[in-house]
Amino acid sequence: MAKKEYAFYPGCSSQLKASASNYLVSTNSMCNSLDIKLTEIPDWNCCGASVGYCEGGELPRVAINARNFAQAETHLPGQDIVATCAACWLGARESKERLDGSAQLMKETNEALAAAGLHYSGGANVRHMVEVLIEDFGYEGLKQPMKKSLEGIKFAGYVGCQTNRPFGIDGESFENPMYLDKMVETFGGEALTAYDQKVTCCGGALAFSEPDKSQKQIRDIVEAAYDAGAEMIVTPCPLCQANVEVYQSEINKKQGTKFNMPVMYYSQLMTIAYGGSAKDAGLNGQLIRAEKLEKIADK
Amino acid sequence: MSNANSQANLANLARYQNNFLKEVEERVEEGHMVKMCMQCGVCAGSCPLGPHWEHSPQKIFMMIRAGKRDEVLGSDSMFMCTSCYNCMVRCPREIPITHIMHGLANYAHRLGTAPKGQPTREFATLFWNNLSKKGRVNELTLTLRHYFRGGLVSGIKEALNMQSIGLGLFLAKRLNPMEIFGGHGVKDLKGFHAILAKAKEIEDRKKGFKA
Numbered sequence: 001m002a003k004k005e006y007a008f009y010p011g012c013s014s015q016l017k018a019s020a021s022n023y024l025v026s027t028n029s030m031c032n033s034l035d036i037k038l039t040e041i042p043d044w045n046c047c048g049a050s051v052g053y054c055e056g057g058e059l060p061r062v063a064i065n066a067r068n069f070a071q072a073e074t075h076l077p078g079q080d081i082v083a084t085c086a087a088c089w090l091g092a093r094e095s096k097e098r099l100d101g102s103a104q105l106m107k108e109t110n111e112a113l114a115a116a117g118l119h120y121s122g123g124a125n126v127r128h129m130v131e132v133l134i135e136d137f138g139y140e141g142l143k144q145p146m147k148k149s150l151e152g153i154k155f156a157g158y159v160g161c162q163t164n165r166p167f168g169i170d171g172e173s174f175e176n177p178m179y180l181d182k183m184v185e186t187f188g189g190e191a192l193t194a195y196d197q198k199v200t201c202c203g204g205a206l207a208f209s210e211p212d213k214s215q216k217q218i219r220d221i222v223e224a225a226y227d228a229g230a231e232m233i234v235t236p237c238p239l240c241q242a243n244v245e246v247y248q249s250e251i252n253k254k255q256g257t258k259f260n261m262p263v264m265y266y267s268q269l270m271t272i273a274y275g276g277s278a279k280d281a282g283l284n285g286q287l288i289r290a291e292k293l294e295k296i297a298d299k
Numbered sequence: 300m301s302n303a304n305s306q307a308n309l310a311n312l313a314r315y316q317n318n319f320l321k322e323v324e325e326r327v328e329e330g331h332m333v334k335m336c337m338q339c340g341v342c343a344g345s346c347p348l349g350p351h352w353e354h355s356p357q358k359i360f361m362m363i364r365a366g367k368r369d370e371v372l373g374s375d376s377m378f379m380c381t382s383c384y385n386c387m388v389r390c391p392r393e394i395p396i397t398h399i400m401h402g403l404a405n406y407a408h409r410l411g412t413a414p415k416g417q418p419t420r421e422f423a424t425l426f427w428n429n430l431s432k433k434g435r436v437n438e439l440t441l442t443l444r445h446y447f448r449g450g451l452v453s454g455i456k457e458a459l460n461m462q463s464i465g466l467g468l469f470l471a472k473r474l475n476p477m478e479i480f481g482g483h484g485v486k487d488l489k490g491f492h493a494i495l496a497k498a499k500e501i502e503d504r505k506k507g508f509k510a
Contacts, residue, residue: 017475050382053401054423116490165384201383209422
């Protein structure tokens with residue numbers, strides 16, 4: 001039996017051949033090494049993301065999240081729901097807290113769920129994968145399966161917004177959370193604590209609708225990583241990863257910069273530290289290759 | 300939103316008798332917290348899109364209390380929200396500012412008073428419609444619909460601009476051209492749609508929107 005079991009909520013961007021498919025690949029490898037069993041919530045649906053607000057409204061957003069809770073409660077009773085995506089975690093946890101806080105909303109939500117023969121009784125516990133790692137395993141526990149050190153690589157820990165605000169990781173500050181730096185150090189990497197755009201917004205969904213305004217944010221985030229001496233950026237959020245990696249070439253084209261900074265997930269770093277191959281870590285999913293990590297993987 | 304529909308929505312607003320604060324408290328998500336604002340301005344200084352909006356959350360809250368209904372519901376400022384939650388975690392009165400901005404944007408959008416062609420209003424609508432269709436987001440059709448929102452010619456231009464990124468994502472197995480034929484979705488689509496329809500029906504009834 002696995003050491004820990006969770007009801008897994010991978011989210012839309014983690015699906016096969018979607019924008020964060022390499023996040024899922026590396027998460028699966030990382031969890032294998034830690035003896036974590038993830039079981040997908042049967043037939044899960046989208047969380048609505050933050051930008052769903054405009055057309056979605058409150059109850060429809062809460063109701064679709066409650067559909068996932070109901071599925072988890074029925075099919076994976078007693079297991080915490082764990083999301084890897086920052087927006088999934090936020091959407092789900094926000095819904096859960098609103099439902100916990102309002103009997104009226106709970107009643108209306110169950111009225112909506114009943115249309116599909118479902119019921120949510122309020123037992124969901126919604127967590128982010130990073131919370132699971134830090135709270136259920138701890139930095140020392142995470143070190144145990146380690147086979148290789150990430151020594152010699154300088155990382156800018158880019159936490160971003162939604163894994164940090166409004167909920168964040170217990171015990172961390174909103175302005176200067178340290179968990180990502182501590183994770184990097186746990187696996188032998190050099191965490192650049194002077195990196196000053198750690199919690200800056202990448203523009204989120206506005207990277208699509210307001211590209212110039214978002215690309216100014218992204219430029220600041222990447223530039224500060226160079227200024228701090230970083231060789232790679234590491235992040236826990238799939239939208240941060242995509243925005244900060246994908247638009248570097250656009251910014252180079254428009255503004256004459258020469259950005260070429262790999263942007264990685266913590267799960268990719270951990271997979272390599274646990275002795276996984278470049279493929280296990282989804283390194284082939286990078287637009288900007290992380291050559292130094294590839295070298296460690298090949299060792 | 301059809302014109303007749305907007306008229307119907309406006310008709311049942313008479314009971315607020317120019318008390319816009321009351322209207323916001325009753326009909327906007329978390330609107331009851333607006334009156335907690337003490338005008339300190341921390342939200343205004345915390346927003347990453349600060350240089351781009353006309354009205355900070357602080358201003359919007361004061362305008363609501365001053366009854367500036369048309370100005371608030373016609374403002375594009377709420378649509379500048381990236382959902383970064385900076386304002387919300389810093390607010391000394393613990394007002395859920397981000398949620399209120401979303402709620403106001405949703406309300407103005409539903410009433411039809413929000414600025415026409417506002418890019419995030421359009422993208423957000425596309426996003427919701429996209430996920431509603433199959434229960435999960437189809438990144439390819441979402442992106443293509445976004446690029447082609449202004450018609451064929453501008454769409455082709457925008458898509459060509461982004462083609463190297465698209466090719467890179469495809470080669471990295473992070474974009475699937477076959478998604479255009481449907482792609483990922485929930486199995487119990489009928490149930491998913493039934494939940495959405497029922498939730499919308501309840502919310503519309505409560506907020507006085509005609510379906």
